[in-house]
Amino acid sequence: MSGHSHQLHEGSSLRDAAARRMAERGEQWTDMRAAIFDALASFDKPASAYDIAEAVSGARGKRVAANSVYRILDLFVGANLARRVESANAYVANQHPGCLHDCIFLICDNCGQATHIDDDKLSGGVRDAAEHAGFAEVRPVIEVRGRCGECS
Incomplete structure (x- = not known):
């Protein structure tokens, strides 16, 4: 795993890299997935599913359930788009989704x-x-x- 360089993404570059990663895995980049990823990436510290649900609900003008966010976050973790901070039950966007590291x-x-x-x-x-x-x-x-x- 070591001995290589990887590109860190941010802003629209991060969102584009995330969408590409989902496509590589045969997954669709839906509006809801994009909204949840954008909300996750906007936090400057680990965010819970409830924090993300609140942010997406506010942006969309309609309630988004935390359990829906959890399902998408699990998908993101599996696709290497997000990392879970276990002790805080919170998530951060992975700035290099094309690279797999521990x-x-x-x-x-x-x-x-x-x-x-x-x-x-x-x-x-x-x-x-x-x-x-x-x-x-x-x-x-x-x-x-x-x-x-x-x-x-």
Whole structure:
């Protein structure tokens, strides 16, 4: 997984990359999926399905149920368009959906900001240990909690 470069996307480039990724997987890029992705990408920290449902409801002028958002977020996680911050039950848009990396999050206990880093050496050790214990198709998610540089 290491030793390559990847392009980080933002704004319309991120949305276009997400739509391409869905098409590559044989999935449709519907108006609702686009609205949920746009809402997710607009947050500057991890967002819950309820946060996203509220944002999409406000933008569309009609209520969107959180359980509908959860289904789409699960699809996005599977397609590598979003990452789930497990300890917060929240999501962030993946800025490089064409690249598959294990998730390492640095989460600030004070402001809630989550920084995603790629360190295949660290997650590779976790992956190796899990495989040695008999786990198949391992995808480590590592979360480190503390205070970010701005809060410390």
